[in-house]
Amino acid sequence: MAPSAPIRLLLVDDHAVLRAGLANVLNCDAGLRVVAEADDGTAAIEAWREHHPDVMLLDLSMPGIDGIETLNRLRREFPAARVLMLTSSEAPEDVRHALAAGAGGYVTKSVRRAELVAAIREVHAGREVVSQSVAEQVAATQESGAISRRELEVLGLVRQGFTNAELGRLLGISERTAKAHVGALLVKLQAADRAEAVARGFERGLLKA
Amino acid sequence: MAPSAPIRLLLVDDHAVLRAGLANVLNCDAGLRVVAEADDGTAAIEAWREHHPDVMLLDLSMPGIDGIETLNRLRREFPAARVLMLTSSEAPEDVRHALAAGAGGYVTKSVRRAELVAAIREVHAGREVVSQSVAEQVAATQESGAISRRELEVLGLVRQGFTNAELGRLLGISERTAKAHVGALLVKLQAADRAEAVARGFERGLLKA
DNA sequence: CGCCGCATTGGCCGATCGGCCAATTGCCGT
DNA sequence: ACGGCAATTGGCCGATCGGCCAATGCGGCG
Numbered sequence: 001m002a003p004s005a006p007i008r009l010l011l012v013d014d015h016a017v018l019r020a021g022l023a024n025v026l027n028c029d030a031g032l033r034v035v036a037e038a039d040d041g042t043a044a045i046e047a048w049r050e051h052h053p054d055v056m057l058l059d060l061s062m063p064g065i066d067g068i069e070t071l072n073r074l075r076r077e078f079p080a081a082r083v084l085m086l087t088s089s090e091a092p093e094d095v096r097h098a099l100a101a102g103a104g105g106y107v108t109k110s111v112r113r114a115e116l117v118a119a120i121r122e123v124h125a126g127r128e129v130v131s132q133s134v135a136e137q138v139a140a141t142q143e144s145g146a147i148s149r150r151e152l153e154v155l156g157l158v159r160q161g162f163t164n165a166e167l168g169r170l171l172g173i174s175e176r177t178a179k180a181h182v183g184a185l186l187v188k189l190q191a192a193d194r195a196e197a198v199a200r201g202f203e204r205g206l207l208k209a
Numbered sequence: 210m211a212p213s214a215p216i217r218l219l220l221v222d223d224h225a226v227l228r229a230g231l232a233n234v235l236n237c238d239a240g241l242r243v244v245a246e247a248d249d250g251t252a253a254i255e256a257w258r259e260h261h262p263d264v265m266l267l268d269l270s271m272p273g274i275d276g277i278e279t280l281n282r283l284r285r286e287f288p289a290a291r292v293l294m295l296t297s298s299e300a301p302e303d304v305r306h307a308l309a310a311g312a313g314g315y316v317t318k319s320v321r322r323a324e325l326v327a328a329i330r331e332v333h334a335g336r337e338v339v340s341q342s343v344a345e346q347v348a349a350t351q352e353s354g355a356i357s358r359r360e361l362e363v364l365g366l367v368r369q370g371f372t373n374a375e376l377g378r379l380l381g382i383s384e385r386t387a388k389a390h391v392g393a394l395l396v397k398l399q400a401a402d403r404a405e406a407v408a409r410g411f412e413r414g415l416l417k418a
Numbered sequence: 419c420g421c422c423g424c425a426t427t428g429g430c431c432g433a434t435c436g437g438c439c440a441a442t443t444g445c446c447g448t
Numbered sequence: 449a450c451g452g453c454a455a456t457t458g459g460c461c462g463a464t465c466g467g468c469c470a471a472t473g474c475g476g477c478g
Contacts, residue, residue, distance in 0.1 A: 021231060022230060061297075162401075209412050359424075384427095392467075
């Protein structure tokens, strides 16, 4: 069932060599056609405006605005845009954010060519695809409860070595409340103390290096 | 000064699409020739045995044995092997380990094609090359003192939420000593408490997600 | 052969942490 | 409109932490 017109693709990744390789590989498939590339979020949105591709392949880590923010802006302007995240991160939080921001799929860069092509077709058809291995991790972590915005804020400060009293001052709340937030973090992240909580934050993708 | 024989390259990276792209880009240069590829450390060493290339382009993050260990094993067998690290990590610790293990150079995947080619030529000629941006970070962190093996071990346990007393038990030392190690970590990592120490560990590449 | 850094241990103490109890306000979704 | 969850705050207490003092071997570098 060869389609009459190939799926038109926009590649977004800050690594030029990867884009080149990807374009090469994908163009070998008659059903796919790379029509544009971009190396950051701003360029990605401009390229979408100009070319109106069928699917965008989008990386998470980019200089300037990151993949999630790029996705948010794109979908504000083009709510129907189909985007497949193609990244090296397997962090559950990255996956959740991407899907929440309207990504049609999420695969890691270690996928084989055939899987990638299949994922592109799925996303183009409007179906959601997530790598098997990635999906498992997401399922494993979400059991333990979602981290609220405030808690994430607190975790970011705990990471910087602030005490509960300092947390309170910085957030304009009492030390008690700060303590409560830290306590909630320990439970949700299944950590014995703030040090382990920070480690879990990095493991889950809540914190970035 | 076109050389009579092109530099023969071995690409090692677990992302097939990146290898394909890299091979494509590099083969466009008449002075370079990709003679083999490998997707993990074991395959990399076998490929070196078989092809005896001039330079290996090696990624850090790989399934099974990682880039550093691959480099160690390769250089035990072929001490004169020239290896250029090509990775996405800018963590100072990764850079230090790679150079200590005998890498001839270290560049990130965001380098432009021309810089990459230049780096390959440098490494082939036996000169050490490190990306400007990466070199700065390495210089910035090594002032604060090197972390000893024992301290790194302790940091790994602190990350898991162990108390000083537990550290002592696990390491077969007294709680006092464990405390001393943690104290040394706080000073060297410029951290106010163990939570910040863990964060610094991730930032520097001492700890991996 | 000294010097230096690492690993080891001790005591003491105030600051901080994490866990226990319970309570009020406000927002979002049903 | 009602229920649930997030955010907020309080008191109390034992456990833990981090910083201060000082001391002993051991191994590598000059």
